[in-house]
Amino acid sequence: xxxxxxxxxxxxxxxxxxxxxxxxxxxxxxxxxxxxxxxxxxxxxxxxxxxxxxxxxxxxxxxxxxxxxxxxxxxxxxxxxxxxxxxxxxxxxxxxxxxxxxxxxxxxxxxxxxxxxxxxxxxxxxxxxxxxxxxxxxxxxxxxxxxxxxxxxxxxxxxxxxxxxxxxxxxxxxxxxxxxxxxxxxxxxxxxxxxxxxxxxxxxxxxxxxxxxxxxxxxxxxxxxxxxxxxxxxxxxxxxxxxxxxxxxxxxxxxxxxxxxxxxxxxxxxxxxxxxxxxxxxxxxxxxxxxxxxxxxxxxxxxxxxxxxxxxxxxxxxxx
Numbered sequence: 001x002x003x004x005x006x007x008x009x010x011x012x013x014x015x016x017x018x019x020x021x022x023x024x025x026x027x028x029x030x031x032x033x034x035x036x037x038x039x040x041x042x043x044x045x046x047x048x049x050x051x052x053x054x055x056x057x058x059x060x061x062x063x064x065x066x067x068x069x070x071x072x073x074x075x076x077x078x079x080x081x082x083x084x085x086x087x088x089x090x091x092x093x094x095x096x097x098x099x100x101x102x103x104x105x106x107x108x109x110x111x112x113x114x115x116x117x118x119x120x121x122x123x124x125x126x127x128x129x130x131x132x133x134x135x136x137x138x139x140x141x142x143x144x145x146x147x148x149x150x151x152x153x154x155x156x157x158x159x160x161x162x163x164x165x166x167x168x169x170x171x172x173x174x175x176x177x178x179x180x181x182x183x184x185x186x187x188x189x190x191x192x193x194x195x196x197x198x199x200x201x202x203x204x205x206x207x208x209x210x211x212x213x214x215x216x217x218x219x220x221x222x223x224x225x226x227x228x229x230x231x232x233x234x235x236x237x238x239x240x241x242x243x244x245x246x247x248x249x250x251x252x253x254x255x256x257x258x259x260x261x262x263x264x265x266x267x268x269x270x271x272x273x274x275x276x277x278x279x280x281x282x283x284x285x286x287x288x289x290x291x292x293x294x295x296x297x298x299x300x301x302x303x304x305x306x307x308x309x310x311x312x313x314x315x316x317x318x319x320x
Contacts, residue, residue, distance in 0.1 A: 001045065005030060008083045021244065029076035046090060050097035053077060057098075074098060111257035112249060117142050123243035129200060130222070134235050136197050137219055141236070141251050144184055145258030145276050148232040148251035150174050157214035159186070161195050168192065176277035184275065256288075263288045 005027060012023040033056055037045040040059070041052055060070060078095040085093050112120070121138055125131045140151055153175055163171040163185075170186040186194055198218070217226045232251055240249040255276070262272050273284040 001034065004084075004087075004089070007087070008080055011083060012079070021241075025072060025246075026076040026079065029073045030080050033073075033077060046084070048081070048094050050094045053094055053098060074100075109250075109253050109256045110247070111260040112247060112253065113257075114261075116245060116247065116249075117254075117257065120239055120243050120245060120249065124239050132197055132200070133219055134239065136194060137232060137235055138239055138254070139190060139193065141232075141254040142257060143190055144172070144186070145255050145262075146174065146251075147176070147255065147277075149229040150176060150277075151219065151251070152217075152227040152229055152232050154218040155214065156198065156216050156218055159194065159198070159218065161191070161198075170194065174277065180277060182274065182277050259284065260288050 008030070009023055009027055012026060013020065034045045036056055036059060037043050037048060037052065041055065043052065057070065057074070060073060065073075074095070078093075078098070081090065081093045081095050084090045121135060121142075124135045124138065126135050137151060140146055141148070154172070158173045158175075160171040160173075163169055168188050168191045170191050172184045172186050174182050174184060176182055216224070219227055219232075221227050221231065229251075236249060236251055236254070240247075259272055259276060262275070263269070269281050269284055272288075273281050276284060278284045
């Protein structure tokens with residue numbers, strides 16, 4: 001069996017062009033099933049039936065494995081038994097009868113904690129202009145709670161670095177859904193990083209494409225055009241992969257992370273609603289991923305004491 005799995009691993013890397021990390025995860029999933037098949041089911045894994053796989057997935061579910069991990073195990077089994085079919089080792093694929101595992105939205109958008117966010121940002125190589133741009137994209141998504149298309153549409157004229165430079169405060173005008181504008185403060189570390197990023201030399205292509213400085217995108221593509229929302233998504237996914245983070249991270253996950261962190265910092269729900277550009281508090285509540293009991297307790301005791309800021313993200317205690 002070890003020889004077969006080694007052949008399978010080579011196919012993943014050479015023919016299917018999987019990343020090394022993904023191949024390792026798949027191999028780990030296969031070995032776990034093989035151990036279960038031999039020790040619990042008492043069968044040779046080659047003789048696996050759909051019923052055996054059903055028992056395996058039920059066993060995984062009982063261990064409180066999340067839906068995303070169940071999807072990963074199912075994908076590994078499907079590819080492995082397809083490989084055995086192609087090698088003529090088996091004559092039918094038992095995974096053909098498996099129902100797809102549905103991932104609940106609550107699991108898809110699980111927020112990341114601060115340590116994971118720092119890990120994500122530190123993985124980005126900032127030695128090039130592209131790296132600097134990508135670093136700022138992820139920074140703004142996480143610390144401002146922007147939608148990916150809102151970020152992609154930002155132009156230089158939307159950012160005012162002179163709002164209160166003495167206290168490191170800038171103002172960003174965001175064009176939200178339904179042409180609804182909202183103003184966000186850019187403070188401390190993020191303020192410095194954004195100002196320095198915008199002070200970079202501009203390529204002739206960018207000048208030719210947009211003319212006046214104020215009309216240029218804050219985060220242009222390589223040829224100076226506006227990024228698309230899908231391009232922003234790809235940038236976040238690549239950074240996640242480079243950081244070796246297994247948790248699913250997208251711009252929408254970063255938006256959930258922002259809302260959750262603001263809530264845990266005792267910011268009133270209606271303020272979070274305004275910052276995120278939502279129409280109702282109920283819409284904002286969907287983005288806050290904390291236990292229901294904690295939500296209720298916090299709603300009962302929240303008060304606003306002075307003006308809110310979160311200096312640990314941008315200021316002295318930041319690790320960026």
